[in-house]
Amino acid sequence: MPEYLRxxxxxxxxxxxxxxxxxxxxxxxxxxxxxxxxxxCVPACMPRSIEMVNKKARMVTDLPLCMDxxxxxxxxxxxxxxxxxxxxxxxAFRFLDRGKPEPxxxx
Amino acid sequence: MVxxxxxxxxxxxxxxxxxxxxxxxxxxxxxYRRRSVRYYLEKQVPDYLLRRILEAGRFAPSAGNAQPxxxxxxxxxxxxxxxxxxxxxxxxxVKRFADYLGPGNKHKEWRARMLMRLNPNNFHPxxxxxxxxxxxxxxxxxHGAPTVLILLADKRSPGNPSLDxxxxxxxxxxxxxxxxxxxxxxxxxxxxxxxPKWRKRLGIRYxxxxxxxxxxxxxxxxxxxxxxRETHAIDWFSEDGTFKVxx
Numbered sequence: 001m002p003e004y005l006r007x008x009x010x011x012x013x014x015x016x017x018x019x020x021x022x023x024x025x026x027x028x029x030x031x032x033x034x035x036x037x038x039x040x041c042v043p044a045c046m047p048r049s050i051e052m053v054n055k056k057a058r059m060v061t062d063l064p065l066c067m068d069x070x071x072x073x074x075x076x077x078x079x080x081x082x083x084x085x086x087x088x089x090x091x092a093f094r095f096l097d098r099g100k101p102e103p104x105x106x107x
Numbered sequence: 108m109v110x111x112x113x114x115x116x117x118x119x120x121x122x123x124x125x126x127x128x129x130x131x132x133x134x135x136x137x138x139y140r141r142r143s144v145r146y147y148l149e150k151q152v153p154d155y156l157l158r159r160i161l162e163a164g165r166f167a168p169s170a171g172n173a174q175p176x177x178x179x180x181x182x183x184x185x186x187x188x189x190x191x192x193x194x195x196x197x198x199x200x201v202k203r204f205a206d207y208l209g210p211g212n213k214h215k216e217w218r219a220r221m222l223m224r225l226n227p228n229n230f231h232p233x234x235x236x237x238x239x240x241x242x243x244x245x246x247x248x249x250h251g252a253p254t255v256l257i258l259l260a261d262k263r264s265p266g267n268p269s270l271d272x273x274x275x276x277x278x279x280x281x282x283x284x285x286x287x288x289x290x291x292x293x294x295x296x297x298x299x300x301x302x303p304k305w306r307k308r309l310g311i312r313y314x315x316x317x318x319x320x321x322x323x324x325x326x327x328x329x330x331x332x333x334x335x336r337e338t339h340a341i342d343w344f345s346e347d348g349t350f351k352v353x354x
Contacts, residue, residue, distance in 0.1 A: 002340070002342065003340075013220045013223050013224065014232050015216060016207070016208055016232070016236070017207070017208070017213070017216070023232070038328075040146065040327065040328040043145060043146040043250075043327075044144075044145050044146055044328075044330060045145075046143075046145055046237065046240075046246065047236060047237065047240055047246075048240055048245045048246060063208070065233075065236045065240070067233060069142075069143065069334075070142065070334025070335065070336065071142050071143060071144075071145065071330060073332070073334050073335075074140075074142045074330055074331060074332035074333070074334055075142070075146075075328050075329065075330045075332075077328065077329070083334070083335055086337055089232065092223075093223075093227070093231060093232055095337075097339055097340035098337045098338070098339060098340070099337065099338035099339065099340060099354030100337070100338060100354070101335045101336055101337050101338065102335060102336070102338050103333050103334070103335045103336075104131070104135075104139040104333055106128055106129070106130070106131065107127065107128070
């Protein structure tokens with residue numbers, strides 16, 4: 001049956017001060033060996049969570065606001081990017097009724 | 108015209124559903140490969156392609172066949188730049204009012220919470236973060252796209268006009284991707300309707316409301332491709348009276 005938010009959950013709004021507790025932001029793993037340093041993933045990332053360091057892409061460390069849209073995964077010509085953590089909001093804006101991630105499936 | 112020449116047998120063949128486990132057809136493939144494009148070439152979209160895309164919007168389903176949409180094409184670089192400037196200005200105001208992340212700004216957090224409660228759609232944590240990134244000059248609303256399609260809805264239409272406009276927009280987006288172009292839905296256009304100057308310039312007056320916009324252009328690189336995405340619970344009341352949840 002569908003999930004609901006209780007009052008207790010609805011009262012508290014997520015704070016960006018509490019990344020990890022209120023939010024679990026998305027995370028991508030970038031294979032440093034196969035990354036060719038083309039830099040396409042940097043502008044493709046809307047919240048600017050990927051940066052180039054020494055001609056290799058990596059996730060920013062200070063405030064990665066990744067929402068795992070997968071644009072970087074799709075644009076990477078070397079297939080070196082993989083989404084490893086999916087975004088999760090834990091208070092008033094919690095996503096409901098989500099299952100585990102899957103690529104497009106054939107039925 | 109194509110329709111009238113095709114005989115009944117051909118039509119039947121076209122609508123016969125495939126077997127289970129069959130590969131994706133062309134339409135499904137475009138749907139699954141569509142990724143939002145945020146990095147465009149300077150090259151302008153030729154008129155015939157743009158007309159082809161707009162035509163796909165024209166044949167979208169709508170409540171009562173009321174077709175409550177109006178499309179505005181903006182290809183004037185200067186005008187797009189001015190629109191971006193205006194949107195960035197609004198983002199700057201929001202950031203100044205409620206960005207609590209900088210040093211010494213913790214007292215502003217209640218303001219952000221208030222905005223999020225009063226208007227959870229526009230101030231959801233994700234657009235809130237996007238506004239911050241934009242206000243800091245790291246992101247432009249239309250990502251440098253050479254063409255911007257602005258979508259207006261006719262308020263007087265039956266049902267849910269914004270939804271109908273969204274359906275027309277998705278038709279256009281999928282068509283654009285099937286033609287090798289890139290698109291991105293940009294609803295950061297809506298602040299423009301707060302300003303009389305822009306209402307006048309874009310012709311947003313009763314009965315029209317600004318719904319959203321689509322950035323359109325030739326993508327840099329090949330952004331389209333399959334990704335992994337969360338499955339959603341689907342409640343299923345079966346024919347035999349049982350209930351199940353599938354993902």
